Amino acid sequence: MAEILLDNILRLFSTEIFGKDKSAYYVGGEKKLISLIEAGKIESDKPANVQNGKWHCNAAQVLLHCRCARKVKRKKRKK
Numbered sequence: 001m002a003e004i005l006l007d008n009i010l011r012l013f014s015t016e017i018f019g020k021d022k023s024a025y026y027v028g029g030e031k032k033l034i035s036l037i038e039a040g041k042i043e044s045d046k047p048a049n050v051q052n053g054k055w056h057c058n059a060a061q062v063l064l065h066c067r068c069a070r071k072v073k074r075k076k077r078k079k
Contacts, residue, residue, distance in 0.1 A: 013059040020055035028067035033057075036065055 023042070024030040036042045042065065043058040 010060045010063065013063060016059035017056040018059050018062050020057070023055070023057040023062045026062050026066045041065060 018026070020030075020033070023044075024033045027033050027036060027042075033042070037044050037057075042061045045056050046053050047056065048054070
């Protein structure tokens with residue numbers, strides 16, 4: 001059941017794009033994003049060949065390589 005839901009989500013997001021900042025946040029940093037792009041695991045392009053042009057990263061591939069999000073336990077404040 002979970003595999004079917006994951007497959008549906010990835011098929012839906014295969015036509016979507018994320019920018020560089022959002023993609024880097026999901027995969028765990030800009031260096032990791034660049035290494036995944038260089039390895040060919042994430043498709044990306046930069047349509048406008050200017051310094052501040054927006055990156056387009058395939059959203060489904062970014063979500064496949066997202067980092068493990070653990071819940072952080074917060075310490076209770078002492079009064």
